[in-house]
Amino acid sequence: MTTAELTGRTAIVTGASRGIGLAIGQRLAQAGANVVLTSRDQQSADAAAAQVDGNALGVAAHVAEDDAAQRCVDLTLERFGSIDILVNNAGTNPAFGPLIDQDHGRFAKIFDVNLWGPLLWTSCAVKSWMSEHGGAVVNTASIGGMSSAPLMGMYNATKAALIHITKQLALELSPGVRVNAICPGVVRTKLAEVLWQEHEQALSTTTPLGRIGEPVDVADAVAFLVSDAASWITGQTLVIDGGQILGDATGFRAGHSG
Numbered sequence: 400m401t402t403a404e405l406t407g408r409t410a411i412v413t414g415a416s417r418g419i420g421l422a423i424g425q426r427l428a429q430a431g432a433n434v435v436l437t438s439r440d441q442q443s444a445d446a447a448a449a450q451v452d453g454n455a456l457g458v459a460a461h462v463a464e465d466d467a468a469q470r471c472v473d474l475t476l477e478r479f480g481s482i483d484i485l486v487n488n489a490g491t492n493p494a495f496g497p498l499i500d501q502d503h504g505r506f507a508k509i510f511d512v513n514l515w516g517p518l519l520w521t522s523c524a525v526k527s528w529m530s531e532h533g534g535a536v537v538n539t540a541s542i543g544g545m546s547s548a549p550l551m552g553m554y555n556a557t558k559a560a561l562i563h564i565t566k567q568l569a570l571e572l573s574p575g576v577r578v579n580a581i582c583p584g585v586v587r588t589k590l591a592e593v594l595w596q597e598h599e600q601a602l603s604t605t606t607p608l609g610r611i612g613e614p615v616d617v618a619d620a621v622a623f624l625v626s627d628a629a630s631w632i633t634g635q636t637l638v639i640d641g642g643q644i645l646g647d648a649t650g651f652r653a654g655h656s657g
């Protein structure tokens with residue numbers, strides 16, 4: 400994709416201290432947007448902002464805390480004067496393992512961060528700015544929200560619910576605010592280390608497009624979804640996974656060459 404033109408717009412990206420969120424912040428800034436990057440830790444948020452080429456502000460905010468979300472929205476409006484784009488990207492997985500081994504603490508934490516977070520930040524951004532001026536929201540879900548995988552049941556349930564909430568919000572906030580979701584496959588980040596670090600070669604072999612994802616692969620898709628090029632797209636879920644959700648490509652390739 401070529402550069403999407405976002406000059407003069409302002410984006411908040413939650414969970415942007417590293418990985419996919421940082422890449423999204425960098426990509427939106429490259430397209431001309433002012434960006435606000437959040438982390439639970441102010442130093443990490445500042446360090447992320449320093450890695451962005453453009454106007455960037457780092458803000459400490461736990462994504463599931465009401466006061467922190469509203470404070471970040473207020474700071475963004477004070478500093479940049481608008482909130483045109485919200486990327487609900489912060490995510491966590493403290494519940495790796497079989498569903499029947501989970502406890503209420505892990506259930507509450509993962510649903511708080513992965514589901515309440517996007518709802519809370521969308522609500523703050525819409526009530527403080529987007530309801531009057533319009534905007535674009537992107538929720539970072541996962542291909543796990545569309546399929547099942549061993550030991551990922553709780554995490555995948557949060558992402559399935561996030562896809563549903565994306566559609567509901569797209570209807571409730573129409574026509575002024577577009578709301579879409581992205582579903583990355585396995586991407587080279589800290590969160591997903593358990594899925595790729597010791598299996599990269601095998602995973603690359605089975606993935607139709609021959610490699611695991613890089614954060615920039617996801618960032619490019621987000622830049623499209625928040626731009627005017629996507630102005631008639633809402634309530635949709637864009638899979639960015641090199642074809643992983645299609646299944647193991649090796650047998651197909653063998654059949655093709657034979």
Ligand SMILES: NC(=O)c1ccc[n+]([C@@H]2O[C@H](COP(=O)([O-])OP(=O)(O)OC[C@H]3O[C@@H](n4cnc5c(N)ncnc54)[C@H](OP(=O)(O)O)[C@@H]3O)[C@@H](O)[C@H]2O)c1
Pocket residue numbers: 413414415416417418419420437438439440443460461462463488489490491512539540541542582583584585586587588589590591
């Ligand atoms: N990597 C993949 O393969 C993959 C695939 C599908 C979907 N995803 C989704 O992509 C998103 C980004 O994940 P990533 O892979 O880039 O992971 P990552 O590199 O580990 O980054 C996670 C980010 O979320 C932030 N975060 C975590 N808990 C938070 C909280 N309670 N409040 C605020 N921020 C919080 C972290 O910030 P601090 O630690 O600095 O606070 C960090 O910036 C997540 O929603 C994840 O579920 C990832």
